[in-house]
Amino acid sequence: MIQGSLVAIVTPMHADGSVDDAAFRRLIDWHVEQGSDAIVAVGTTGESATLDEAEHCRVIGLAVEFAAGRIPVIAGTGANSTSEAIALTSCAKSAGADACLLVTPYYNKPTQEGLYRHHVAVAEAVDIEQILYNVPGRTAVDMLPETVGRLAAVANIVGVKEATGDVERIPRLRELTTPGFAIYSGDDATAREAILRGANGDISVTANVAPAAMHAMCAAALAGDAAKAAEIDATLAGLHRDLFVESNPIPVKWALAEMGRIGSGIRLPLTALSPEHHERLRTTMQQAGIL
Numbered sequence: 001m002i003q004g005s006l007v008a009i010v011t012p013m014h015a016d017g018s019v020d021d022a023a024f025r026r027l028i029d030w031h032v033e034q035g036s037d038a039i040v041a042v043g044t045t046g047e048s049a050t051l052d053e054a055e056h057c058r059v060i061g062l063a064v065e066f067a068a069g070r071i072p073v074i075a076g077t078g079a080n081s082t083s084e085a086i087a088l089t090s091c092a093k094s095a096g097a098d099a100c101l102l103v104t105p106y107y108n109k110p111t112q113e114g115l116y117r118h119h120v121a122v123a124e125a126v127d128i129e130q131i132l133y134n135v136p137g138r139t140a141v142d143m144l145p146e147t148v149g150r151l152a153a154v155a156n157i158v159g160v161k162e163a164t165g166d167v168e169r170i171p172r173l174r175e176l177t178t179p180g181f182a183i184y185s186g187d188d189a190t191a192r193e194a195i196l197r198g199a200n201g202d203i204s205v206t207a208n209v210a211p212a213a214m215h216a217m218c219a220a221a222l223a224g225d226a227a228k229a230a231e232i233d234a235t236l237a238g239l240h241r242d243l244f245v246e247s248n249p250i251p252v253k254w255a256l257a258e259m260g261r262i263g264s265g266i267r268l269p270l271t272a273l274s275p276e277h278h279e280r281l282r283t284t285m286q287q288a289g290i291l
Contacts, residue, residue: 001159001182002072002099003200003222004037005214007207008045010249010256011059013265019055021062023262028066030261034211036071037218039063040203043076043101044138045249050267053084057091064096078103078133082118089126099129101161101203106139112147123154130156135163135186145169149176161186161203162194170197188240192233195221205248206239209255210290238284245277254278255285 009031012023028039041063042048042056051059060075067073075092077100079085089100104110105118123130132151136142142164151157160177162169163186173183184203185194191202195218207214213236220229243251247270254273256262258281266272273281285291 001180001200002038002074003182003218004202005035005207005211005218006038006040006074006184006201006203007031007036007211007214008040008043008203008205009063010208010253010262011042011046011051012256012262013047013267014263015265017265017267019059019062020263020265024059024062025066027256027261028063028071031207031211032067032070035215036207036211037201037215038072038074038098039067040074040101041076041097043133043203044103044135045205045208045252046076047249047267047270048076048078050270053087053091056088057095060092060097061095072098074099074101074131076101076103078105080105080108082121085118085122086125089122089128089130093126093128097128099131099158100126101131101133103133103135104139104141104143106141109141112144115141115143116147116150119151119157120154123156127156129158131159131161131182131184132157133161133163133186135161137163145172145176148173152177152181158182159184159200162199163187165190167193167197170194170199174198188243189237192217192221192229196224196226196229205243205252206236208252209243209259209285210236210239210288213288235288239288239290242277242281242284245281246273251277251281255281258282258285258291
């Protein structure tokens with residue numbers, strides 16, 4: 001089981017929107033150096049919704065190539081079409097990803113039975129470890145803990161990313177699954193509390209800009225050191241808040257560009273961070289000691 005701080009890594013882009021391979025390599029090298037516990041590539045933060053299928057597969061391949069076995073790579077392969085999710089998951093397996101992260105089908109609002117059958121179909125079609133991803137604020141559908149419990153019985157469904165921010169769900173999910181089933185927070189602001197309540201880590205946006213601190217906070221929480229985890233998390237609270245002043249990944253890509261780690265490229269319909277937020281986010285980054 002992968003535990004700790006799993007960075008939901010951005011996909012660096014040139015000004016014209018093409019993927020910046022060299023910057024992506026540098027980012028992954030930096031995360032290895034800084035102690036991130038895994039790379040989660042081409043998820044929401046990686047602009048999966050703006051990449052076509054060929055690009056999506058290519059970026060997964062780049063992540064595996066650049067990680068070079070030094071750090072696990074989890075590939076975002078979810079879709080609101082079951083056949084597309086199978087195709088992307090197959091691609092990730094062929095590329096050598098360690099596992100896949102599959103968001104619940106968005107927009108079409110399936111029932112709980114539909115969610116169950118969708119994930120079973122992907123799991124049966126592709127023999128790779130799979131992590132469920134529940135983010136109702138993005139998808140307009142909430143995968144209930146009971147449905148996660150049903151899916152946990154499928155051999156290669158090995159975890160869930162719970163991004164509701166409701167820490168009360170963590171003990172309920174643990175109750176409905178086995179000790180070997182991974183539970184990850186998908187909400188940086190509540191991740192510390194989620195880990196203290198039994199989650200195994202955080203699939204994190206904040207880790208893009210503060211990887212060492214996020215690793216240390218998660219490690220402290222996993223060790224049951226609530227005081228140390230709270231002390232570290234207090235330095236990150238502004239980032240947890242202000243990296244969401246506009247839709248993710250707009251603010252975090254701007255922050256990384258300010259740090260000189262990537263260029264300013266982002267794809268429509270996403271746009272660059274609005275100027276009125278620049279000083280606020282810059283101040284928050286300075287307070288967190290990353291700028």
